[in-house]
Amino acid sequence: MMKLPSIQHLYKDLLTVVKRFPLQFVFIIVATVCWTYYIHLDRYGADSLLNAALQKILIKAILISNLGLTLTLALDLLAEKKAYKPGKKWLIRIFAVLSCLLLFFLLDPADNFADQLRIALMAFAFHLFVAFSPFMDKGQINGFWQFNKVLFLRFLTAALYSIVLYGGLAIALVAIDGLFNVAIYWKTYMIVFAIIVAGFSPVFFLAGIPTNFEQLEKEAAYPKGLKIFTQFVLIPLMTIYLAILLFYEIKIMVSWSLPKGLVSSLIIGYAVFGILSLLLIYPMKEQEGNSWIKLFSRFFYSMLIPLIILLLLAVWKRVEPYGITESRYILILIALWLTCITVYFLFSKRQNIKLIPISLAILTMLAVYGPQSASAVSKYAQITRLKKILYSQKAEDLKEKPSVVKYLVSKHGLSALQPFTSKNLTHIENVIDSRDDYQYVKDKIKVDTAFSTLKINDKDIYPADTQYTFLSTDHDFPAISGFDYLLDINSYENTEKVFNGIQIKIDRTNDKNLIINLGDTAKLAINLTKIFEESVELVKAKKLKSTKNYNEFLLPANKLTFSKIVKNYQFTYTIGQIRGYKTGSSLQKNWFDIEAHLLIKKL
Structure with a gap:
């Protein structure tokens, strides 16, 4: 039977977190306050435009706080493992905070899709960094696994406690509303939810992070429930997925038809669940009577080879006629990463599982900024595509031009079309952005301006919503x-x-x-x-x-x-x-x- 922690225990954990992770606690407070204030703002009142602008700032503060929390946590864990002196540790912390402040003023996720993608990629990479930052030295594979086992179980426990806590408080609010005729509005429920998700849950999670990293390397305990879950839930599900995908691949070979777009998601889902299963049962492969795990490991990576080929075909089917976009860039990146990981685990004797999060984090960070980033490559690919079809009168090109222009304007701004006109599109875009109007209205004006500038008429092909x-x-x-x-x-x-x-x-x-x-x-x-x-x-x-x-x-x-x-x-x-x-x-x-x-x- 699950037992919720006592108030005294929670208070002790809170003090532990504040002392061990002070910056992380500050980021948690900032995110919680911003979220609750965001809920309070009126979106439809007289000050709706002013509130909309303030909401954008609050959303950005919440997102950057999440980045700051994970980045500083990873660096603190690294500093603890390396036993850095307090001066050096705080120097690293200050660098991380300044980086987050720079990102806050540099990024505009509310109005810029490229910045939304950058924040999502950095959040993913920083979470991976937390997973391996204390174990970046050679060896210590068992310590690395035990550390992530604790994080995984602590995360599940925090989620379960948060659900139970919110459910209990929500029922209490309903009871007060019904019994005492106290008007409790939906915002109250949302604020309680925000405080639990952004405040209680991360603090509870941080309180359970291990402190003795050396002891983890000697730890040999393996949760029986985790073994049962992996053996009787994850692996059977994977087998079903694999059977479906293999039959579909046979169908493609027989009918000689290109794969559908849905198959990409299924293959990635199979790969993610499979790698997760292998990571969860990794310590058991050396135990007697578990030879099936080694067999499953080899079988899994062998079966990934035809599925990766199918994934590449599915991606090529979309990229070849329509060019690279951010989502297709990520699909290509995942396909290449899966290929490298598969080759490594099939032919390497070392079987270093730390390579999985480390390599994925590096590739993810490479996709954030630079000429090789997702936004830069996608923008270049679509501009190149537009150059080929802009003056074409072919029916298929006439249909494609509006969608390409809409993509470039919506994802990269009106100024992305500067190579096609002598007008100063940056100035025009700044004038549109300075309008005292809703963002969707500004976006509509930008698209209309692009069509007018490039003399593209999409009315007959894609009737625009006016x-x-x-x-x-x-x-x-x-x-x-x-x-x-x-x-x-x-x-x-x-x-x-x-x-x-x-x-x-x-x-x-x-x-x-x-x-x-x-x-x-x-x-x-x-x-x-x-x-x-x-x-x-x-x-x-x-x-x-x-x-x-x-x-x-x-x-x-x-x-x-x-x-x-x-x-x-x-x-x-x-x-x-x-x-x-x-x-x-x-x-x-x-x-x-x-x-x-x-x-x-x-x-």
């Missing part, structure tokens, strides 16, 4: 004179209120129409689709005045006002703003974002 926003002429200062009450309407939720015995129920289950039920019989039906389409037609006829924002127009207030009299009360529904998308001649999913009020006047 956003329209219509504001009431009194949107900023709605007239409420003569009314007694006002009810704000949330665009995304159904609303149920009771006013002087009249039940008000606003139904948004159907986005095409909005139904306001006023009592048992009275209804106020508003055809949102009709309002939106008629307004779009007025735009096309140039009968509406536009604002400074992209595709935003003013509508007379009376066209967005609807009234109904019920029981000596006048209910007036006023739409301040309606936003939607249109694709060609049809609406995009009949979805509308609305800001509205319900005004009530006693007659």
Whole structure:
């Protein structure tokens, strides 16, 4: 039976973590505070644009804190193993912190896909660095395995305790809400979740990291549960995957057809589960009666050879006609790494399992920055591809040009197209970015600018989603004179209120129409689709005045006002703003974002 740790035990562990890992504790606090503050921010209020900018900063702080936590942890473990003096240890820590600060000001993950990828790659590499940093010297294979066994089990334990703790607290909040009529909103649950995931879980994990690395090399204990899990769960699953993949490979050879894209994910999944299984049962291969493990090891890497060939064929099928992108770059990197690892374990007598995380970490870091990085190679490949098809009139090239341009603008910015024009695209991009508008609107303008600059028309091939926003002429200062009450309407939720015995129920289950039920019989039906389409037609006829924002127009207030009299009360529904998308001649999913009020006047 699982027993949760006592408060005294948790407090002792907290003191241990603060003393042993002070910088890591600071990063945990920063991430937790930023996450909780992020939850508090209102995304749809009057300060939504300001809050959106602040949210980007908070997200970046959370991501960089994660990098800082893993990087400093790896370096601290290395320093502990090498028995560095406090001065040298703090010098390394300061270097790591300065590196994280540099990354914070250098990267822009909210608006730059390349930076998102860089952070993801660095996070993966730093986690791998934690796994082998105390055991970078030759030998100590058993110590390395025992260390990672402890980390693996500690991680699972932290996850289990976190789930149980959050579940218990969430149930307690529900009970308080139901028994004492205390309004507990969803943000409270999210904040509790953030504190447990970003605060409690990593601190609990850090408290269980081994301190005596030399003792680990002498450790011979092997968890029986881990053996059973690997032997009866992981390996049978792998066998099923292998059978499916081998039969599929035979099908390809018989039908002589190229592999489907899904096969890449299946092969990588098989390889990951297989290598994980081999790592989990590694110490058992020298024990008597476990000769099947050696056989399985050889069999696994032998069977990887045809699967790697199949993986390379699947990648080539996508790269040859469409060029390299970041995802295909990573697939190629994984395929090459699997090839090298397979050759090593098939023909090397040393069988050094430390090579697995070390080699993968090095390759991952090489993909972060430089001419060989994922972003640089992908950008170069797609620019080269665009140069070949830009002036072509072939049907297939005409279809490909818009997708290539959209990829380059969305992943690498408008300035990536500078080789194709004399216009200063960097300046144009800076002007667009300086607009006081939502990011998706800026991205849309950039794509439209690219198509206009390169004289590419994708309307007939890929009908673009066009956003329209219509504001009431009194949107900023709605007239409420003569009314007694006002009810704000949330665009995304159904609303149920009771006013002087009249039940008000606003139904948004159907986005095409909005139904306001006023009592048992009275209804106020508003055809949102009709309002939106008629307004779009007025735009096309140039009968509406536009604002400074992209595709935003003013509508007379009376066209967005609807009234109904019920029981000596006048209910007036006023739409301040309606936003939607249109694709060609049809609406995009009949979805509308609305800001509205319900005004009530006693007659």
